[in-house]
Amino acid sequence: xxxxxxxxxxxxxxxxxxxxxxxxxxxxxxxxxxxxxxxxxxxxxxxxxxxxxxxxxxxxxxxxxxxxxxxxxxxxxxxxxxxxxxxxxxxxxxxxxxxxxxxxxxxxxxxxxxxxxxxxxxxxxxxxxxxxxxxxxxxxxxxxxxxxxxxxxxx
Numbered sequence: 001x002x003x004x005x006x007x008x009x010x011x012x013x014x015x016x017x018x019x020x021x022x023x024x025x026x027x028x029x030x031x032x033x034x035x036x037x038x039x040x041x042x043x044x045x046x047x048x049x050x051x052x053x054x055x056x057x058x059x060x061x062x063x064x065x066x067x068x069x070x071x072x073x074x075x076x077x078x079x080x081x082x083x084x085x086x087x088x089x090x091x092x093x094x095x096x097x098x099x100x101x102x103x104x105x106x107x108x109x110x111x112x113x114x115x116x117x118x119x120x121x122x123x124x125x126x127x128x129x130x131x132x133x134x135x136x137x138x139x140x141x142x143x144x145x146x147x148x149x150x151x152x153x154x155x
């Protein structure tokens with residue numbers, strides 16, 4: 001059975017037997033968080049990566065990564081990351097990462113991407129991923145991208 005036990009298959013397809021919940025179990029696979037955000041006394045946040053984040057750069061590049069959180073329309077707190085790869089750039093890419101990763105695993109990629117195409121990168125973690133609160137779901141996903149777009153436009 002390709003590594004799935006009978007109990008895992010029952011949990012996946014039968015508990016609860018609601019099609020939207022089955023789809024959510026198959027579609028959303030948040031990993032264990034690979035980073036934390038620590039807030040200083042002045043209100044600024046700093047990024048702290050775990051060993052699973054696979055950081056490939058120096059402290060200088062890490063200092064160019066700004067992290068903060070915002071609220072979505074569904075009330076979840078969402079972790080955001082702004083990577084200043086090209087300080088004089090007029091462009092910023094809004095990047096929605098793939099499934100089963102979080103911002104900690106992606107930040108090295110963002111630095112490489114932004115440096116190659118000479119732009120900054122803004123990304124966020126979906127509800128239930130990384131430091132973001134809430135549960136992964138389709139409705140939360142729509143609220144997450146809307147909140148990311150709004151904070152990118154206004155901040």
